[in-house]
Amino acid sequence: xxxxxxxxxxxxxxxxxxxxxxxxxxxxxxxxxxxxxxxxxxxxxxxxxxxxxxxxxxxxxxxxxxxxxxxxxxxxxxxxxxxxxxxxxxxxxxxxxxxxxxxxxxxxxxxxxxxxxxxxxxxxxxxxxxxxxxxxxxxxxxxxxxxxxxxxxxxxxxxxxxxxxxxxxxxxxxxxxxxxxxxxxxxxxxxxxxxxxxxxxxxxxxxxxxxxxxxx
Amino acid sequence: xxxxxxxxxxxxxxxxxxxxxxxxxxxxxxxxxxxxxxxxxxxxxxxxxxxxxxxxxxxxxxxxxxxxxxxxxxxxxxxxxxxxxxxxxxxxxxxxxxxxxxxxxxxxxxxxxxxxxxxxxxxxxxxxxxxxxxxxxxxxxxxxxxxxxxxxxxxxxxxxxxxxxxxxxxxxxxxxxxxxxxxxxxxxxxxxxxxxxxxxxxxxxxxxxxxxxxxx
Amino acid sequence: xxxxxxxxxxxxxxxxxxxxxxxxxxxxxxxxxxxxxxxxxxxxxxxxxxxxxxxxxxxxxxxxxxxxxxxxxxxxxxxxxxxxxxxxxxxxxxxxxxxxxxxxxxxxxxxxxxxxxxxxxxxxxxxxxxxxxxxxxxxxxxxxxxxxxxxxxxxxxxxxxxxxxxxxxxxxxxxxxxxxxxxxxxxxxxxxxxxxxxxxxxxxxxxxxxxxxxxx
Numbered sequence: 001x002x003x004x005x006x007x008x009x010x011x012x013x014x015x016x017x018x019x020x021x022x023x024x025x026x027x028x029x030x031x032x033x034x035x036x037x038x039x040x041x042x043x044x045x046x047x048x049x050x051x052x053x054x055x056x057x058x059x060x061x062x063x064x065x066x067x068x069x070x071x072x073x074x075x076x077x078x079x080x081x082x083x084x085x086x087x088x089x090x091x092x093x094x095x096x097x098x099x100x101x102x103x104x105x106x107x108x109x110x111x112x113x114x115x116x117x118x119x120x121x122x123x124x125x126x127x128x129x130x131x132x133x134x135x136x137x138x139x140x141x142x143x144x145x146x147x148x149x150x151x152x153x154x155x156x157x158x159x160x161x162x163x164x165x166x167x168x169x170x171x172x173x174x175x176x177x178x179x180x181x182x183x184x185x186x187x188x189x190x191x192x193x194x195x196x197x198x199x200x201x202x203x204x205x206x207x208x209x210x211x212x213x214x215x216x
Numbered sequence: 217x218x219x220x221x222x223x224x225x226x227x228x229x230x231x232x233x234x235x236x237x238x239x240x241x242x243x244x245x246x247x248x249x250x251x252x253x254x255x256x257x258x259x260x261x262x263x264x265x266x267x268x269x270x271x272x273x274x275x276x277x278x279x280x281x282x283x284x285x286x287x288x289x290x291x292x293x294x295x296x297x298x299x300x301x302x303x304x305x306x307x308x309x310x311x312x313x314x315x316x317x318x319x320x321x322x323x324x325x326x327x328x329x330x331x332x333x334x335x336x337x338x339x340x341x342x343x344x345x346x347x348x349x350x351x352x353x354x355x356x357x358x359x360x361x362x363x364x365x366x367x368x369x370x371x372x373x374x375x376x377x378x379x380x381x382x383x384x385x386x387x388x389x390x391x392x393x394x395x396x397x398x399x400x401x402x403x404x405x406x407x408x409x410x411x412x413x414x415x416x417x418x419x420x421x422x423x424x425x426x427x428x429x430x431x432x
Numbered sequence: 433x434x435x436x437x438x439x440x441x442x443x444x445x446x447x448x449x450x451x452x453x454x455x456x457x458x459x460x461x462x463x464x465x466x467x468x469x470x471x472x473x474x475x476x477x478x479x480x481x482x483x484x485x486x487x488x489x490x491x492x493x494x495x496x497x498x499x500x501x502x503x504x505x506x507x508x509x510x511x512x513x514x515x516x517x518x519x520x521x522x523x524x525x526x527x528x529x530x531x532x533x534x535x536x537x538x539x540x541x542x543x544x545x546x547x548x549x550x551x552x553x554x555x556x557x558x559x560x561x562x563x564x565x566x567x568x569x570x571x572x573x574x575x576x577x578x579x580x581x582x583x584x585x586x587x588x589x590x591x592x593x594x595x596x597x598x599x600x601x602x603x604x605x606x607x608x609x610x611x612x613x614x615x616x617x618x619x620x621x622x623x624x625x626x627x628x629x630x631x632x633x634x635x636x637x638x639x640x641x642x643x644x645x646x647x648x
Contacts, residue, residue, distance in 0.1 A: 087429060
């Protein structure tokens, strides 16, 4: 028996079960955001559609992780932190994935082919938010680096504020320069979906802060 | 004294008080959704307006139930489950009723007379969601059929996903075929209100899942 | 040692720390709402922009208070009520401030210079809501007047209902009379931001009700 397996032997089962699932879910957000940026930066519309389909599949994978966390919750009496906080963290991460996929879905359904600078900028902010979520979630299993988690939460809040600014300015520009009202609404809807994805990142940060307040 | 009244004598008072109120509130959603579908399917605009008024009255009745649950909460020390969960369940059911009435209110205020297929489809999904909520709430008083409640929650989530799809496709069609931007916005707002009613059904499911996690 | 300082000596430290911060945050909402109304009622566009800037500064001040409450939460083991409820109350008050500032930000960015009656009316309802929040928060430190807090919550709910009505009618009027779709969307967005500020007041009332249910 290696040292490592002896160590694992003593780690309570609930920790071994929940944290890898959280980390897969948060890692999935980083992958989704990267695929989103790749899709937006390609001029090849067929390639872009394929990358959009990849995002759909990643979102389905996230749904399966969510389902599995709920399943583990029903099987495990002891949980690493409050059951409600586990469900809230799981749902909040799932909401980020939903809005990334929802943004892509709108761009595809509304046939938004011209990708504007604010769309790219918001996608980049979603990536930054996802990276901070992933970093914070990876610190959760070992609450000794509480400061790191708190710092990620602060950065997520700042990212959300930047996304608000990008959104507000982009919509203001639409009002100034887009004379076709139908086009204006279409782009406004796409920008709003992307901006809401960063709101959902902030919700994850709020849940993480609640977990810190209760457990640290 | 009949067997039944002896039985009632031993049922803790809090159960006798809260569950009938929850069941009236969830039953009220089913009635509201049915009246909504009847209103949308009639071509007689005067009849439709009367049915809309009926929905307003049902929403008021729901408000009274909400108020009464809060009142009981302030009078009863012992509650069938956590006080916070009772207020959340009550508010979530109330939110569904609010959005049903809100959708109708928009159709009436914006003079939306032509009822489209997606509007009917969303109303049908609201009815399906309300029926699942009502079934789940009726299982709450006796948490032995936890599986039934969990199944209803899964079905409510699937209903909400279907509503998302109907909404997304309907809005995409508006962007393709509706050249009058003001009409486009009007229908988009009505569809959004109906779709949000199914989001509120999902919120009820989330509260029910929290209650299961804590009590089952 | 004066009588007053002897008294302060025996007041638990946590009470001395948290309640003044809550009261500053709720008082800040009243100040922001008053500046908003002043800004909307002036015809001098330069003066109005200055008042908008003042609202930005007040919102920053609110952010600092939020930050300080979180800091105290991390330092104090004993809190006057549940840690989660403190964070929720803090966030809910912060959300009201965010939406007041957000409304102003939209009016400024979208160059909405003509202030309509519904805009004024919604701002007045935000002020009324802020005053009720401030009154309720000032009763929190001494939970003997639970009735007063509950009454404020009821009034906040009624204010939110009135705001809904004002918003619905205003949007219906836009659909009837505003033939320029871009202008219509612009005003609808501003009205929606103002109306959401009253929704956020209702969220504060919901948190206050939860605190009452748990502590009274």
